Amino acid sequence: MNRPSLFDLEHGQPFVERHIGPRPHELDRMLAAIGAESLEAVADAAVPEVIRDREPVASTLPPAASEAEALAELRALAARNTVTVPMIGLGYSGTITPAVIRRNVIENPAWYTAYTPYQPEISQGRLEALLAFQTAVSDLTGLPVANASLLDEATAAAEAMTMLRRAGRSSSTRFVVDADTLPQTLEVLRTRAEPLGIELVVADVHADGLPDGDLFGLLLSYPGASGAIRNPAPLIEAAHERGALVAVAADLLALTLLTPPGELGADAVLGTTQRFGVPLGFGGPHAAYLAVAQKFARQLPGRLVGVSRDADGNPALRLALQTREQHIRREKATSNICTAQVLLAVVAACYAAYHGPDGLRRIAQRTHRMAAVVAAGLRAGGLDVVHDRFFDTVLVRVPGRAQAIADAAHEAGIALRRPELCGDPDLVGVSTSEITTVAHLEAVWAAFGVSADAGELDTATADALPADLLRTSEYLTHPTFHQYRSETAMLRWLRRLADADLALDRTMIPLGSCTMKLNAAAEMEPISWPAFADMHPFVPAEDAAGTLQLIEDLERWLAELTGYAAVSVQPNAGSQGEFAGLLAIAAYHRSRGEGHRDVCLIPASAHGTNAASAVMAGMRVVVVATAPTGDVDLDDLHAKIAEHGPDLAALMITYPSTHGVYEAQIREVCDAVHAAGGQVYVDGANLNALVGLARPGAFGGDVSHLNLHKTFCIPHGGGGPGVGPIAVAEHLVPFLPGRGEVGPVSAAPYGSPGVLPIPWMYLRMMGTEGLRRATLxxxxxxxxxxxxxxxxxxxxxxxxxxxxxxxxxxxxxxxxxxxxxxxxxxxxxxxxxxxxxxxxxxxxxxxxxxxxxxxxxxxxxxxxxxxxxxxxxxxxxxxxxxxxxxxxxxxxxxxxxxxxxxxxxxxxxxxxxxxxxxxxxxxxxxxxxxxxxxxxxxxxxxxxxxxxxxxxxxxx
Missing domain, CATH: 3.90.1150.10 (Aspartate Aminotransferase, domain 1)
Structure with a gap:
């Protein structure tokens, strides 16, 4: 009898057999239809010899593991993380995702496998949820127009900065930023401002007023990064008098208690909705928001859901003002953002609907009372609490003791804002949240060497909110935020919305260039594990040992698969990966004394984000014609190189091309650019045609961004999350984002690591042979x-x-x-x-x-x-x-x-x-x-x- 071996029986059916759809006999029929004898014959016929990897590529990626084996390995990594109570703040807060939302949105393929709602007639569910998101943001900020999410708070601030420059009448290049702004936001603003010629002026505007000289915009924080609440109205008025526009970074939960910036005169309000039920995830993905005055609606970057009507005259939802989108406007686009954070925006909208205005107010009041009481206990113990007016963050000055106090709290399982995060060796920060308990306050007091009674302090302690800034206007008055307060009602609402959509769980989504493939349950399961989901991005490195090892594995495997020297997962979308790659190229040229190189050649068929990213990186776009065959027109390429050679910075090319073919002359294209002193950027959008067959870094690429939400199985989530890491050749490694030469492009140090277990699992279960078979x-x-x-x-x-x-x-x-x-x-x-x-x-x-x-x-x-x-x-x-x-x-x-x-x-x-x-x-x-x-x-x-x-x- 021909029976399987014990080894075969032990390991069961390989995951690759689950991931790849056609069964062997079906594949034979497909091969016969196209006139090929085997998968290898297709590769030989379709893939140009000049780019093929003929010998197996050395890789540290282990042989394919079964689902159970890979999950066991990942659990071991998760066990190396130490999850503490997050009291660091800095834009990231502990939150509770209601189980009905976690189970029926985050863990529901009807939501996470959907595509961007470009076919609105079969996307009404997502669009309704996003409309609720926009409404909640608009109500809480006091401004009438809000977009359907951005990538993170720092990115939203950068988008607000460039929007104010476009929309305003000032010819100034100066953008003034309040010194009490989140440090990661300041860093991303610096990254964005430099290539656009924007002069960033960081000043203590509340203490010193606006700096002398002209300015086109001002960014204030409300509350500040330190926790202090200051009235922004006088500065807003002063900026307006000088012809500048004003954006305010605001805590959305605090705005349930504080006068919204829109009522104080702000032109734009931005921030994150992370504390609206979105897991910390070591920094992301989280849905940011940006709201603006009505007159700036058509300048607003990102996607905007609007109400229209259908053929029968009934109200119907769609993405509005789509001509602003980067795939249409290219170098004239308002932004290069393509992926938003739809899945996380849906979570935030559902959280707002589940709790309603009264519930959100209670959560905010409880959060604030925890902060007020912990501050009172510290003051009673003789300690110096820096600010009197705050919402959820208390800074304490403890000369010579700060690090010891933070260490003591850590021993008790509490993560405080350490001195290096406060920017002062004598400061410690304490931030409260929805998950803070009295026991946590007692542990904090003990770490400071203070003993206090929370009940007595609560009775004796007044709120620390400024009386002149208490909110009086209503919010979340729409029935959406009142009808779904029971779990039964919420469950049925989510089911109704899901039934109004067409996602990958019901049909193939054959979108070219978007790679809508299986997002396996075994890949998705770990993102809900507390060891990954509940990590604050600024905990000590030793607390995140497992996640950091996962990131190291993933970056190394991706570098090997693409033929590059190194990978950074910091960019939290493909658009940000493009931007980071071009910044790396620009910095490389500057390091060689060739900072004048600023021309970016882009084929006419390229993705629209390419041109928009090049403009954001301070480059001039020159379009290269496409030949009748769909390939790059070599004659026009050589002509453009001859014309712009001394100024040539880069060529951006998608491979295989956006026309769906392998261009046989790709090496000639790369060689011509290199001979002229330029760099080659290979857009990784179509990497699903290369993995295991050819490596961009080996056939001429200097840098590529990779869409982990395409080739490597992070689901599209209805339009986000996405991750767009960049892979670079050896000479560009010093110019990866956040490594010194080039600043970060995302708020969190590792972008959106909360979803990185997905590609880790995919690679671990497929192995190199499985990946190659998938491509074929x-x-x-x-x-x-x-x-x-x-x-x-x-x-x-x-x-x-x-x-x-x-x-x-x-x-x-x-x-x-x-x-x-x-x-x-x-x-x-x-x-x-x-x-x-x-x-x-x-x-x-x-x-x-x-x-x-x-x-x-x-x-x-x-x-x-x-x-x-x-x-x-x-x-x-x-x-x-x-x-x-x-x-x-x-x-x-x-x-x-x-x-x-x-x-x-x-x-x-x-x-x-x-x-x-x-x-x-x-x-x-x-x-x-x-x-x-x-x-x-x-x-x-x-x-x-x-x-x-x-x-x-x-x-x-």
């Missing part, structure tokens, strides 16, 4: 789609052998000319089939870019292909005149259940509208009903409403 399977899947659909839709670009890389572009331009049916019509019609549309009109207008990934099995691939073939049949009926161009199932898609039971006067039957493939398995039995019909985007932009409308607006 992705190539086969894309070519299978291209082969079958090529008979119905022209495939725009292929390589020299007729094959594509990991994605393909379907050209609908001729079809549109002949029939009038557009890519929008096809995308919306796919929703009637229960399938998410591919990427529309990028990188070529009038096309669909399809990326199936390695995780979809043959049945799902065929379901998508059959739907597209069926749609082509519908297009033909329009082209033949059977259906009018203005009244057919494509132009009227998507169809809601409500529209089918209404009066029907269309030239096609209702059953075709709802069930376009009849009783076909996989279509009829997996019917998804879009909650709204096609949305009128122009109406929403003309009539901008970006907070929750009254319930009456939704009545028919």
């Amino acid at each position: 399977t992705a190539l086969v899947a894309a070519n299978y789609v291209a082969k079958r659909l090529g008979e119905h839709y022209p495939v725009l670009y292929t390589g020299t052998t007729g094959l594509v890389a990991h994605e393909c572009i379907l050209d609908l331009r001729g079809i549109t000319r002949e029939s009038g049916v557009t890519v929008d019509d096809v995308a919306k019609r796919l929703a009637d089939y229960g399938i998410h549309a591919p990427t529309m009109s990028f990188p070529v207008a009038g096309t669909l870019m399809v990326e199936p990934t390695e995780s979809e099995d043959l049945a799902e691939l065929d379901r998508f292909i059959d739907a597209m073939i069926s749609i082509k049949g519908e297009i033909d009926r329009v082209a033949s005149g059977e259906w009018p161009v203005t009244d057919n199932p494509l132009r009227n898609a998507p169809h809601t259940a409500a529209c089918l039971v209404d009066k029907w006067d269309h030239p096609y039957p209702r059953d075709l509208a709802a069930y376009p493939m009849g009783g076909t398995p996989g279509v009829h039995d997996r019917k998804v009903w879009p909650p709204v019909r096609r949305i009128d985007g122009a109406h929403g932009d003309r009539n901008l409403v970006c907070s929750c409308p009254p319930p009456a607006a939704f009545e028919n």
